[in-house]
Amino acid sequence: MRGNVQQSMLKVLFFGDITGEPGRKAVKQSLPGLLETEKPDLVLANVENLAHGKGVTVKTLEELIRAGINGFTGGNHIFSKKEFSDEALTKYSDRLVRPANIPDTYAGNTAIKLVTSKGAVLVGNFLGQVFMENQFHDPITSAFAGVEFWQKQNQSPDVVATLIDFHAEATSEKIAFGYFLDGKVSAILGTHTHIPTADAKVLPGGTAYITDVGMCGAAGSVLGVKKELSLERFLTGNRVSFDIPDDASSVELSYVIIIVDESTGKATEIRAVHQIVKLA
Ligand SMILES: [Fe+2]
Ligand SMILES: [Fe+2]
Structure with a gap:
């Protein structure tokens, strides 16, 4: 019999899309305190926008x-600077x-297993198809068609929890995916929109779910990029390239804390946090 049930639970902290230097700075500034207060067994982050908003590099990942x-998850932008992301994905x-x-x-x-003191955690990343930039022209497989096969392929006896970052635009596709997998995985965490949603919940079958965790990126921006550039694109239709406000002093920090009973693989709690961090 366990002396303290709460201590036997697996606790995971997951940061939404870390966007450029402001996001990296806010996470680095906040994480020591969070490790102290939350004592997570595992810390994860979506890094598709890590390197100046576009993809990931070895340097920024390190x-x-x-x-x-x-552990880290990707998305449609992970390959934006392909030579750099290929290096990071390989190393x-x-x-x-x-x-x-x-x-x-x-x-x-397409799957990673991260070892914790409570057992291995299987982490996956799937793209939605509704309203997504049609970046990957492949007949393959919606996430719905592929995920159960993926799970069977990567399951092993040491896995105590399975977490999936569902990287998608449409809220309907995301919650449908959540119900599709309810009870089959420990958590479905939505990313990509950079806007946090207020619907964190444990679904009836024991899957922790949120439509979108939100971003870790510059406050006063449009999805982490300079708002003036985004406005110009909307007002003129010009294909201006986006840039990150590197001088941002306030940053949105968005993350969730999930608690999973490692004896069943089912979630018991999900808590979403959105705050503004003043950079030191
Ligand atoms: Fe993103
Ligand atoms: Fe994305």
Whole structure:
């Protein structure tokens, strides 16, 4: 019999899309305090926008590894600077997972297993198809069609919890995916929109769910990029390229805390946090 049930639970902290330097700074500044107060067994982050908003590099990933983040997920932008992301996906294939439902010609692993003191945690990343930039022209597989096969392929006796970052635009597709997998995985965490949603909940079958965790990126921006550039694009139709406000002093920090009973793999709690961090 366990002396303290709460202590036997697996606790995971997951940061939404860390966007450029402002996001990295806010996470690095906040994480020591969170490790102290929350004492998570595992820290994860979505890094599709890590390097100046576009993809991931070895250097930026290593910044976060040093800060104490254990595992990373991707999204449609992970390959924005492909030569850099290929290097990161290869060097850190044991802790950076790329979307599973894209062609096998892309670099990187489609599943990672991260070891904690409570057992191994299987982490996956799937792309939605509704309203997404049609970046991957492949007949393959919606996330719905592929995820159960993925799970069977990657399941092993040491896995105590399975978490999926569902990277998608449409709220309907996201909650439908949540119900599709309710009771089959420990958590479905939505990313990509950079806007946090107020619907964190444990679904009836024991899957922790949120439509979108939100971003870790510059406050006063449009989704983490300079608002003036986004406005120009909307007002003129010009294809202006986006940029990150590197001088941001306030940053939105968005994350969730999930608690999973490692004896059943079911979630018992999900808590979403959105705050403004003043950079030191
Ligand atoms: Fe993103
Ligand atoms: Fe995205």
